[in-house]
Amino acid sequence: MIISKDISFAVDEHIWGHRLYDEQLPHLTVLEFLNVLLSNSDAPLREKSGEAIRYQPQHQTRLRNLLFNNPYIDLIRSEHIPDDAKWSRWLSLFNQDATEPADQHLPQLRRNFSTFDDFGRAIELIRASAFEGQSNKRWSSRFVFPFGPDALYEDLRFDSKANASNDRRFFARTGELLYLMMSRAQRGAELGSQIVTRLFAHDAPMNRLVKALQGEPQKASNSKEVGYLPHAHDARFDQLCDDWLAILNRDLPVYDGLDHLITLTGLNLLLYFLEQGRRTVRDAEPVEFLCEIISSQRTKIRSLSIAGYQHNQNLSQRAVLAYIESLRSAPEWEKALASDDPSGACAMLVKQKFQYEKDDDSSLDGLSGDQLLDRLADRARSRHEQHLGKLHGTWARAIGLSSRRLTRRVRYAPSDRLLKALVVAVVDGAMEFSEFLAEIHRRYGIVVGHAEGRRFVQSQQIDQEALMNNANNLETRLLALGLVRRLSDSCAFVENPFSRRGAV
Template sequence: MTTRNQLLQLAEGAVRVPETQNLSSVKLWCEYAIWGLLFYDDQSPWLTVVEALHICFHRKGQGDPVFTAVASVTSAEHEAITYRLRLNNELRHMLFRDREVIRIANGQSVDEKARWHGWLETVSRDYTGLELGYLQDEFDTFGEMARSVELLRTAEIEAQSAKRWTSRHILPLGPDMLFADVNDKNSLDRKFMRRTGEMLYLMLNRASLRDELGRLIETRLLNSGSPWNRLARRIGGPTTASVGDTHIGYLPMSSASSYDRLAQDWIALLSLRNIPVESLLDPLERVSGLMQILYILERAQETIGDNVPVPPFFLDLLGAPGNNPIRKLSANQFKRHRSMQIEAIGAFIDAFADSDHWSAVLASAAGGKEAMDLLATRFRWKPSRSPNPDWMPPPEEQLAELRTQAQNSKGHSITSTFSNHAKHIGMLRAQRSSGTWYAPSDAFLEALVLANITTPMEFGDFLHRLMTRYNIVVGPEEVRIAFNVKTSALPAPLADLKENERRLEDRLRVLGFLDRKSDDCAFVINPFHNATTTSGAAQLVYA
């Protein structure tokens, strides 16, 4: 028996949508068929990494390997993976909702019994059903407990974001530091953690180096005995409540070069033993976000199918005000990238329009009604229509209406996901009066160095690696190659491009990642790659 999921329109070469995939909330299938279900704009790269590690921690807890075997890169079957999410309400309350602990700890009273009694009484009165009496057995004094809470609060990620307390998170340094994204009734509503991390996990799971990466993830990220996790376990208490099993989302392509590059970056970062794992998570989420937006562009180009390279990211290092050539080139590249995603949706619909099924609809006397049924089946698209077939728009108009709606989607679209993730990783800058363009933060540059440099690399070779690996260009030589300039003029003045390149060199030198030996010889270095190298940056930079 053919199911509804099996009738969906798929991208060329895509795996089938698993029967476990619940599509009841999907109103228009085009975007998900091309890129996957779901790349979500309000789920930051930080929360994406946290969600991916949820799956890894669950699999380890079940005694399974971090990644599941994929039968073949040419397999038409999708992975069937389920995992559970911890609620961890007591810990989350202590970290993000309770404000009495610190107030009482800083008060005048030194009576331990009175402190505990007053605080527990407040909890009982204000938060029905929350039992925190176990904390008296975990800590010798109220002050020790308060200091522990205060310390663990420093591990919050994206502390500046104004999220509800049930959607806030800390560094995923152990299974006791994880929370589900729920509403105030503890129901999984995925407001900010909405499967983009599942896409990240699936990309890693389909990489050729997944076995090596799985071992690194287990040894470096899944350690339940870390000091941070032990502290979280003490504060969180003995409860193990969780949200029911959830099925993983849908990623259409069984293989892609971006999957392998993503896994290579994770391996490179997790292999840096001289960096504490809590400090590695920041560059890890930045390269993960970068590789996901690269995946979005590469899938768009594959769907458009015009056999031209993906337009490069051009980074503005000058930071000069006004509409200067460097900023203008960077802004134009961003606009081109956004338009590609819209073009890809149009190309996906065009491919359907060329199919035999649609041709049969056009040839049918009852084409209007058949078009409505076919578009509902293939794209889950059900606009308001009259039940009278005589009032149905002709098939061409229905398909044009679907195209318009798909390409002009407002709100949580793939284009907003692309923009928001590029901003979060420190690659994209937006100013109300100046527009939006690619301009890297220090932390983004640092992540690129840590993921790509082992032994010292000549600066020109580093620029070439950024171009070939991430499609990032900065200086004139890489611009000439990436823009396929042979006889025509460069897209920006040569002097400006050279100055842009020099500014990158200056930035890396200030960060401690570049060593200039002479006027003609500069090397990009990674001082964290081995214990014998001590020159360069003394600590990681966060932005």
């Protein structure tokens, strides 16, 4: 099966899809996902059997030039010259570097903003909302907060002649994969309608301000087909969808909820990555994150959490090698070995299954079956280590699941940001603390207390008291965040301040 003509060698894609990518962090994944959904807003998150999903992303070249390729505006705002002179001076300087000169847009900008200072303040306000505000990324790979449909656009690269092409470094198809997952969830259509209603309001105040700068949307000249997801159904897709619906139904502004959506999207995609790896290697142990709740004293859990982190870090590479090794016992491989030309038949099978034509300009012809699989494994290992093999470490850090704090080695230690997102998604009103621990373990494999860490106690890797103290540290942490109410020393409730029903 040909997954994509753009791929010259495919192993990772058969396990996880095309594609998960370490440099496309969760916030960029959600932005790409919203671009796909915007282009399909007439039937959002509705995958039709036998039909490929396509989308035509926006470029919004004018907007991103004004926001991120416009270093002169602050300087000109500070000059004590007439308003007309400010506009004239800005236009002259802006056109020197802009890929799209502002001459044709100047009359509209002057109609939308009564003074140059108003124009400058609008740019300052929207620019301040940008993701990675202090980043040194090129201006065409910087993204504004998704205030509405006019604020969405894809990653672009401009050549020396100002011609734009989409770049797959930061919009690497992970958002497309997310769209397919949501479309295949049981409540996907319900979620699609919610997102269109809540996030794609054209008359939202900040979206109107963005449109005043951008004008009419600028779209890509051609539509594109989304990536490839090998699984028709998965419980993780449903959990991901349910988390989005829970947060969108909370009593908080959608803009405030977006950070929780990004965090939990990253957590669920990380779990999908690890769960598919576990299934491929046929590992009987569940995917879990034994989390140390950082306190003033060193805990016994730290070394065990470090070990668990390293186990998960190596899981995906084991999965790649196991997937290749599984070919040895496949009927078609045995048939190829028994053919009149086993070398040629095996090479043809590898080409068909993995889109593997040659290695470093060397032909695969003439290699025995074992030699062919060994070379395939080496190539797959090397390719995997470049990006996908880094996803666990990069994403765990990005969502606040892992930390080096107080130690030289990485272990699972959740940040306040992740803890808040978990409470907002999981708790509807109030939930008894032990029930909360059980629920985050059931949904996300997060182990904090002794009940959820029973297997570690039974195998004598850690004692029950250490896990009980760890749970107490989490309760104290949530209390400091205003997310726990204690009724007595032995009774505490986790409370979601944004629940529609309110606390009980």
